[in-house]
Amino acid sequence: xxxxxxxxxxxxxxxxxxxxxxxxxxxxxxxxxxxxxxxxxxxxxxxxxxxxxxxxxxxxxxxxxxxxxxxxxxxxxxxxxxxxxxxxxxxxxxxxxxxxxxxxxxxxxxxxxxxxxxxxxxxxxxxxxxxxxxxxxxxxxxxxxxxxxxxxxxxxxxxxxxxxxxxxxxxxxxxxxxxxxxxxxxxxxxxxxxxxxxxxxxxxxxxxxxxxxxxxxxxxxxxxxxxxxxxxxxxxxxxxxxxxxxxxxxxxxxx
Amino acid sequence: xxxxxxxxxxxxxxxxxxxxxxxxxxxxxxxxxxxxxxxxxxxxxxxxxxxxxxxxxxxxxxxxxxxxxxxxxxxxxxxxxxxxxxxxxxxxxxxxxxxxxxxxxxxxxxxxxxxxxxxxxxxxxxxxxxxxxxxxxxxxxxxxxxxxxxxxxxxxxxxxxxxxxxxxxxxxxxxxxxxxxxxxxxxxxxxxxxxxxxxxxxxxxxxxxxxxxxxxxxxxxxxxxxxxxxxxxxxxxxxxxxxxxxxxxxxxxxxxxxxxxxxxxxxxxxxxxxxxxxxxxxxxxxxxxxxxxxxxxxxxxxx
Numbered sequence: 217x218x219x220x221x222x223x224x225x226x227x228x229x230x231x232x233x234x235x236x237x238x239x240x241x242x243x244x245x246x247x248x249x250x251x252x253x254x255x256x257x258x259x260x261x262x263x264x265x266x267x268x269x270x271x272x273x274x275x276x277x278x279x280x281x282x283x284x285x286x287x288x289x290x291x292x293x294x295x296x297x298x299x300x301x302x303x304x305x306x307x308x309x310x311x312x313x314x315x316x317x318x319x320x321x322x323x324x325x326x327x328x329x330x331x332x333x334x335x336x337x338x339x340x341x342x343x344x345x346x347x348x349x350x351x352x353x354x355x356x357x358x359x360x361x362x363x364x365x366x367x368x369x370x371x372x373x374x375x376x377x378x379x380x381x382x383x384x385x386x387x388x389x390x391x392x393x394x395x396x397x398x399x400x401x402x403x404x405x406x407x408x409x410x411x412x413x414x415x416x417x418x419x420x421x422x423x424x425x426x427x428x429x430x431x432x433x434x435x436x437x438x439x440x441x442x443x444x445x446x447x448x449x450x451x452x453x454x455x456x457x458x459x460x461x462x463x464x465x466x467x468x469x470x471x
Numbered sequence: 472x473x474x475x476x477x478x479x480x481x482x483x484x485x486x487x488x489x490x491x492x493x494x495x496x497x498x499x500x501x502x503x504x505x506x507x508x509x510x511x512x513x514x515x516x517x518x519x520x521x522x523x524x525x526x527x528x529x530x531x532x533x534x535x536x537x538x539x540x541x542x543x544x545x546x547x548x549x550x551x552x553x554x555x556x557x558x559x560x561x562x563x564x565x566x567x568x569x570x571x572x573x574x575x576x577x578x579x580x581x582x583x584x585x586x587x588x589x590x591x592x593x594x595x596x597x598x599x600x601x602x603x604x605x606x607x608x609x610x611x612x613x614x615x616x617x618x619x620x621x622x623x624x625x626x627x628x629x630x631x632x633x634x635x636x637x638x639x640x641x642x643x644x645x646x647x648x649x650x651x652x653x654x655x656x657x658x659x660x661x662x663x664x665x666x667x668x669x670x671x672x673x674x675x676x677x678x679x680x681x682x683x684x685x686x687x688x689x690x691x692x693x694x695x696x697x698x699x700x701x702x703x704x705x706x707x708x709x710x711x712x713x714x715x716x717x718x719x720x721x722x723x724x725x726x727x728x729x730x731x732x733x734x735x736x737x738x739x740x741x742x743x744x745x746x747x748x749x750x751x752x753x754x755x756x757x758x759x760x761x762x763x764x765x766x767x768x769x770x771x772x773x774x
Binding site for chain 1: 561
């Protein structure tokens with residue numbers, strides 16, 4: 217067990233080594249996306265949408281965008297990123313010749329997306345706190361919410377990587393799976409005002425639970441509901457999706 | 472002591488049987504060769520040894536451990552050079568090796584030194600800061616050797632180590648293999664080059680269509696399967712059918728000419744003198760003759 221953790225950590229370090237090499241290339245879209253959305257939607261659209269549950273649209277949008285950074289980073293890392301490393305760059309083939317095994321490759325990937333998710337969500341939230349968009353006292357929870365969200369949505373990306381056979385098959389995955397997860401997540405509008413079918417989509421969407429946790433922390437309200445409902449829901453989805461992802465990736469790495 | 476022990480090992484992928492039944496044993500300190508045509512199941516066997524492919528049946532022990540159950544225990548003592556090199560192309564040469572040194576558990580304080588020492592051994596020090604894609608095929612293969620040696624393995628597995636390389640690199644790699652063997656490392660190698668197998672392997676096994684076909688030292692295989700001398704006649708120098716049959720030798724034909732296998736050089740000399748032709752080649756039989764006899768010349772659909 218200890219050895220598994222140690223080796224998984226080394227796999228995660230490999231990803232950090234590579235990420236670091238092109239640090240600004242890697243991090244710039246993760247920072248610029250929330251910034252543009254905040255400006256265009258928060259300020260632009262926000263001029264027309266003046267009241268969302270008692271707050272300005274800019275304030276509504278803030279926490280969701282922080283968690284969104286963790287979402288996109290983890291989804292890309294475990295879908296395109298994983299698939300390319302496995303199929304075209306032989307990264308895992310090479311690692312499999314060392315004491316690292318399929319489990320450590322999967323756990324290493326999870327450790328890496330969790331750390332990346334924690335860092336990115338916190339980074340974005342801190343910047344927004346500096347501009348007074350979100351409540352700074354809630355910042356302490358954001359690394360954990362970012363990491364947990366990244367674990368769950370990263371597992372979804374990994375499940376897809378485990379299922380597809382050619383890289384073009386990511387197109388329908390992004391169109392049919394990732395987009396609904398992204399839009400029906402309460403980042404852009406509260407889900408309790410929409411038709412129940414869409415609410416149902418949100419409830420099975422781990423990203424939604426992550427966003428709700430982030431909102432609870434950074435708005436400083438709805439903490440009870442967050443702890444009793446969204447946190448357990450997110451943890452359960454991490455467990456279930458993570459288990460499935462591990463199973464599928466193992467089948468891919470060990471023939 | 473046997474390092475690898477395989478008995479009736481079998482692997483079925485969905486609907487294809489890659490390995491039907493293979494038995495072999497690699498003994499401590501030797502260089503053991505796996506020979507076979509493309510698609511014979513060599514790479515599948517190699518992958519089973521380090522647990523990247525799980526066997527369907529039979530028994531396999533590496534250092535007494537079942538790699539299907541404890542691949543990590545096996546891999547701790549293995550160094551592997553894969554056919555496709557499998558280098559991490561997102562990192563430079565030295566960074567790459569440092570990362571792998573971490574994965575095989577070289578203590579932090581020794582990593583740099585170990586990597587530099589091996590880069591030097593494989594004549595790669597001058598490319599330590601290059602990107603992987605800038606390296607030639609020979610350099611990539613040498614780097615794959617560096618990676619395989621990082622963890623000071625007891626068993627070195629080489630899957631077609633010199634395929635596609637120029638003669639100078641082949642020679643360099645052969646020298647290194649011989650040197651490593653002298654240091655006590657056991658070597659398991661697959662190859663398509665019969666000269667490589669004859670030169671490096673103490674014992675070898677020929678597999679075809681997923682089955683063990685013959686095993687022994689190169690000398691013994693030649694003695695048992697194709698002893699003697701081959702006289703090859705090309706074009707107009709080919710003697711008549713009666714003359715050939717009268718020699719009592721074994722006759723075969725292919726694109727390159729007519730081959731007559733005889734027990735000894737004296738027999739061959741007599742024939743050549745009697746026919747009086749200049750256009751003949753006389754050579755001792757070699758492993759290639761054995762290989763072609765055992766695996767058959769025709770290409771099967773799987774190859």
